[in-house]
Amino acid sequence: MATQRFKQYSVLSMNTFAFTMMFMVWTMFGEIGVPIQEELGLTNTQFGILTSLPILTGSLVRLPLGAWTDKYGGRPVFFILMLCVLPAVWLVQFATEYWQMLIIGAFVGLAGGSFSVGIAYTAKWFERGQQGLAMGIFGAGNAGAAVTKYIAPTIIVVLSWQAVANIYAAIVAITALLFWFFTFTEPQLKDRNKKAPTLREQVKVLNDPKVWKYCQYYSVVFGGYVGVSLYLTRYYMLEYGVGIQLAALIATIFVLPSGVIRAFGGYLSDRFGAHTVTWVCMWASLISFFFMSYPPTEYTIQQMDGETLSFTLAMPVWLFTTLLFIVGIAWGIGKASVFKYLSDEYDQNLGLVSGMVGLFGGLGGFLLPPMFGALIDFTGVTTSIWMLCFGFTLVSVIWMWWTERRQPVLTRDRYHQPSVRDDAAADA
Helix, strand or coil, X not given: CCCHHHHHHHHHHHHHXXXXXXXXXXXXXXXXXXXXXXXXXCCHHHHXXXXXXXXXXXXXXXXXXXXXXXXXXXXXXXXXXXXXXXXXXXXXXXXXXXXXXXXXXXXXXXXXXXXXXXXXXXXXXXXXXXXXXXXXXHHHHHHHHHHXXXXXXXXXXXXXXXXXXXXXXXXXXXXXXXXXXXXXCCCCHHHHHHCCCCHHHHHHHHHCHHHHHHHHHHHHHCHHHHHHHXXXXXXXXXXXXXXXXXXXXXXXXXXXXXXXXXXXXXXXXXXXXXXXXHHHHHHHHHHHHHHHCCCCEEEEEECCCCCEEEEEECCCHHHXXXXXXXXXXXXXXXXXXXXXXXXXXXXXXXXXXXXXXHHHHHHHXXXXXXXXXXXXXXXXXXXHHHHHHHHXXXXXXXXXXXXXXXXXXXXXXXXXXXXHHHHHHHHC
16 A cells, blocks of 8 residues: 555656646647748737637636635546547647637647646645645646747657647647556545535635735746747747747747746745745846847947947847846746745635636736737837836736835834833933
């Protein structure tokens, strides 16, 4: 009979592997969308909608999937979800019209709901002091976006974009079988169901304004990660004129570290607290976006003798990629620290709350690609997408300062009464 420790690590390993494969499927349109755009003659805005629609459906199902995980357990919910995604992935290759791509892509997007299932399923197996690291390890599965950037472009060039659908469908089928045989029912599930609150009682937690604040944080660190990952290959092709394979390869410098470092973010959150880690991550990404937003600019200076002096200021690819790498690291750590907030404050409703927060994170990933495409179509300036990223990151920084950093100072000034020790210190 398997020991408790073996079950813990087996569930964590298979959860992480399954989530990696599902995330890989969830973001597949970011790569196969490039040849589809050329084949169907889509605009940048249409391309953005195609790549982001799966993100929308994957986000919308996170809330009910999280609630079902609390009630029925992560093992059956995750397994059934993979079986539902499988036929949609296989059918992608037969779509020949844009509307067909959108419908099938919406069903492929169900793969994104695996996050709210797996994160709650993982947390139930570990003590609170270990949950940050465990959830961080599980969350590292979003490196599946990097796996897609390695695999899909090569398959597209060597075979075709239709072959990606066949191969990914086989991967989902194998993953579902492995998951079922190497996972276990979480402890105290039956006892938890006996005293579990009703869905109406669970939903009351959404009246907590802090939940909405965490939704905003996660829409930056996770929604931004997904949105940028989907559009990044196309961005490198537009801005620097490179081919799809090289563009996807360079893009992994952002995607892969941001995925795998999430485990380290969980460790840092356990050690230093969710607030401190999230605050640093937000500022690191904000400063990076400030410089990334600057568009290529030509300057002409009129000299005293009537001659002109001209020069160009532009972000070289190596410097841009370095700043992008910093953003990826910050967001990867921030994804874990935001969920540390949740495991600390909403232990009994973690599935529901993580589903809600994950939903808004996914909505951020859904909205960004079409907004990126629309900005580029409207302005003709590719770096305008980083101006948008700077703006929504700034919102989180201001919100965090107002509610978490400013509040203790106000509370101390308003409610602190001087003691004898304070008077003595003042006299000294």
